[in-house]
Every structure is written in C-alpha cells, then in structure tokens.
Amino acid sequence: MSLKESDGNSLEYTLGMLLLRLWLAMRSIQAGIEKYAGTSAGAKPVNIDGAPNDYGLTEATSSKVYSLDNYQGVPAALYDKFKDEPFIPEWGLNLYNIILGPALIILGITLLLGLATRFTLFAMGLLYSSLTFGLILLKQDAGIAWLGTHIIMIVMALALAKYNRFAILKKW
C-alpha cells in the first residue's frame, strides 16, 4: 500500500510515525541535556589490608554530573574554531551558544508530546541545518553526513504527518 493510497488510518504508518517522533524527540532532548553535563572529580581513601590507610593517601574518582553551571551550548573546542570564522559574527555565536541547549530540549519535548508536530519538525530541521552550516565551515564531513540522516528522518516524519497519533495539538 502506498502513502497515496492510504486512508490515514494505516497501522504501519502510524507506528512508523510514532517511532520517528520518539527517536527524534529522544535525540533532541538528550542532546540538549548533555550540554549541562560535567565531571565531578573526587577522591577516596586507598585501602591497605582492606582498611583505609592511616596516611591520607587517596585515589582519584570522577563522576558525571548535570548542573546549570556546566552549560556549554557549542562545545568549547568547536566554539574556539567558530570564533575565527568570518561568516559567523561573535555576537551570533554567543547567542547561538545560549539558545542551542534549551532549543533542543524544548523542540524534543514538543515533538514527544505532539504539540504542533509539523512546525516542530520543521523547526528541528532548521536547527539541524544551522548545525550543518557550522560543520561545513569546519569541513567536518562525518558530522555533516550524520546531521544529514537527521534531516532525512525529519522529512520522513513530515511525510507521515497525517498518520500522527497520540498528539496533544494536531493543528500545525
């Protein structure tokens, strides 16, 4: 059965659309949350004969933590490279750095909940396109291809939009 022939109630397209929504939402939300991730370094006493040593010798420990203070929208290594790009003004880079993380999280949540799914998918596509633009400047072909797959999935989701179910706001 082709898309054209379907009546909008086809179970396989409905499930396909649901999977695309879930995948793209998860990808977007977690990518945004990861921008708040950091490492907490600590230390624990070294055991000798099964008990903590008397000297205060320690071994380093580290754990991943999330905090608002850790936020870095554009990864530091890329940020420094973008600063040298004539096509990217510094004020624009700063603004992008501020909004990227929250934008990914918000778009991911709206997609997951099904709030204006088509506009959300379009906005998400624009966001990934903007990321692609940056990677083109830095000649990071693998990253460009990776984002390209995201765009293909978004287009697929838009094509299946009429099979969208479990959505809070179907309009738009």
Added chain:
Amino acid sequence: MVNPQSKEPTMDITPSALTRRDFIAKSTIGAGMVLGAPSILKAKEEGSPSDDIRVGFIGCGKQHEVLYNAMVNIPGIHFVAAADIMKDRLGRTFGSIRSRFGTQIKRYLDVEEMLEKEDLDAVFVSTPDFWHAPHTVMALEAGCHVYCEKMMSNTLEGARSMVEAMDRTGRLCQIGHQRRSNPRYLFTLNELFNKYELPGQIVNINGQWNRALSSSQDIVSKPTILPKADILLKAGFDKGADKKLSEEELRHRFLNWRFYKDLSGGPISDLGAHQIDIFNWYLNARPVSVMASGGRSFFRDREHFDNVMCVFDYETPQGNARAFYQVLTTTSAGGGYYESFMGTDATIQISEREAYTKIYKESGVSDEVSAKWDQLVARGVLKKGAAGQAAGGSDEIASYASAPPDEYGLPGGLNKPPHQPHIENFFKAIRGEAKLTCDARHALESEAPIYWVNPAAESKEIINFTDEHLHT
C-alpha cells in the same frame, strides 16, 4: 595567644576577663589547667568560631599566593591582616580574601606596625630570603606562631637566629619544607623505607630540579605598581651593592631578588633546599662533606650560578653513600624534579609530582625479596606497574647490560595542594593536636649543609663538615 609550647602560662586571668585569644591559649596548653572546665571544653567544640586561628601574612607575592591557595579549604582560620611594601599586592590579597570569605583584612605597608596593632595567633612569612630571619624573629617576639618559607634565611647566622628566637619565645616556628607533611613522602619513608626496607642498602641518591630557560627569565612588572626607590632602600634591596642604585635597578632587585647574593641563596637554595632536605630526612643523617661545581654559564650577569651540581658524602648505619644533586635553570629535559634513592634491591624515585614518582625493583633480587613485593602488592601497599622489558636490538651489549627492573607505584596520591598538609600540621600544632613536622631546629639541621654548596662551588674545594659548619 595560642601557645602549646609555653611553660609559663599566665594564671591570673579571671574567667570573666577571659578573651577569645586567652581562651584558646588556655584551652590548648592543657594539663592541670583550671580552665579545662566543661564549659570551656564545650566552647572549644569543633566548628566553634572561638576556635578560629587569627592569621596574618607577611609578604604578599607569588609564594604567598601559593600558601594562601593551599589554606583556603582549611576550616577554623580567620584572616586578619597582611603586610607588604607593595600596595598592589596587598590589594590583591585583600580582594582574594574578601571575594572568597566576605571578610576584610587590614592592610599594612609596615610589618612592625601590623604586629604591634593586630592580635594575631599565626603569621605566614613569604618575603624574600634575606627578610625571612628578621621577620620571623620579629613575629615570634610579638607572640605569634610563625610559618616561614624555606630557605630559612640567606645566611646561616640568620637561620640560627630563628632557632634561637623559637626557643626563647616558646612559640612555634614551622619551616616550609612541605614535603615533610606530604602523605606520599611520609608513607614512603615510614612504610617502604623503614618498615619494609624495600631499597635494600642505599648507596646512591640522585636528585635534580631541571627548569627550562623560559621559566628562568627575569621577572618584569608595570613600573606604576612597583614601590618607589625610597621604600625599596628602606627595605634593604640595595644590600650588597657597591654603588648607589637607580630606582630601576632597585626594582629589578625587588622583583628578581633570587639573582642576588646578599638577598638570596640562589637556585641551590630556591630549588635544591627542598630536595636536599629529603636526602637528610630519609637517610636520617647529615652529610660529612660536599664537593660542588657551578657556573654562570648562560645568565652571565647574574650573581648566583645558573647551574650547580654537587655531591654530598654520607656515613649512614648501612655504610657510606653519596648523593648527587643538580639544579639547572637552562634545561627542563631529564625528568623534571625528583629525589631518587638507589638501593641494592630497589630504587625509589619520589617527587612532589606523582608523574615523576617511580619505584623500580631490581631484576636480580632473591625469590624471598620478590615474594615480599608480591605480598605487598596483594595487600595494597604497592601498585604493580609494567614488568621490565629488555630493549633488545642490535646495539645491545648483552654481557654488560643489566636486565631491566620491574616498575611499581605508590598505592595512592594526595588530593590537596602540596602545601596544604604542611599548613594543616602547623595549625594542628598551634591547637596542641600535633607536633610540627619541620620546626626551625630540624629544618636548620637539614638546611645547614646546603649553605656550603655555593662556597664549595666557588672554591672548587671539598668542604669536610665540622660542628662549626653545621651547628644549629
């Protein structure tokens, strides 16, 4: 004043008149004191503000920053005042303390004025070497406990005057040989050397501090923030000069006092003192002689040698041993800085930096010794590293080359700034909870031979130590 060493505590202070300062003194000097009543003991509970040690700084330069940053996480300190002849440095210290602790310290351009006006328990002396002794003696006599940076003084007489003042005043005087409180150094000495005797007979010691040319350049600063000539003259920065110095020359001496003979002991004292101290501490012995060579090989205009090499001879209970030490200010290659104790069974190379610390077990040790090492690894006393790998290759002369040693490591490290444990020890000693790990007398016993390296290098003659050279 907090005074755990005092033998003559003042007994006529009534409880009603007891100040916070007197209270701390009374509650730490301990035995038999009437003031050891429950109410007082309660007031001394951990975390109580009345327990705070009131701290002042003498000298606010680079080493002061190292010490300050090493004590910001130690509880129970109240920063009160700082003195320096340079306003800009005082401002930085003031700003650092205010932004971190929200308290404002008093700033002084004159040390004597600070000691006179402020009620301090302890001061940290991190002024140029030639001021260590006068400032330490001054502070001890003002009733403060003193933490003074090494080298104790630029002269033996100065260092001896510090010991004498410590004894006379009964105050504590800790010298900044911070390795003596470092858990890694203590563990190595107490466990690996003394308890398990891993090195076997120590025959050679090899220490070095190799510093790159880029780290040995003249220090420069904006002239507008530097003290004027009259202040520098008053502070004695013209000491040893054979002519009247211009303001620019005085400022060069102020920033680069380490280059001048009458202001410092030079690289062997700046860098070598820490490490040669470890030779003496670990061997529990003082050298019997020193021979040395040095030169102004690159920095030809500097008064001190830029490169010094020296050999100390020791007589230890195990037999005689030699310690080679080099300080280079023109080359960083060669493994950085460490003290390496080379024994018949093992070499323990220890450094303040974990990366430079290595332990090697000789390949030819007996099965019994090997079994002991395996057991120590199993118990967590040692970490097993890489097994010795023969380099091989066509250039190997098999009959001469020794089999490579196996590598081991210390079981753990230090998760604090390197100076912090030494400062913690100082504060604990003030509270009567610990003994100083490096009081002025022990420091001088260890430092005294170092004062003779430069003269030995100048004269190109072996100096055989007598009591006259080394007495404290």
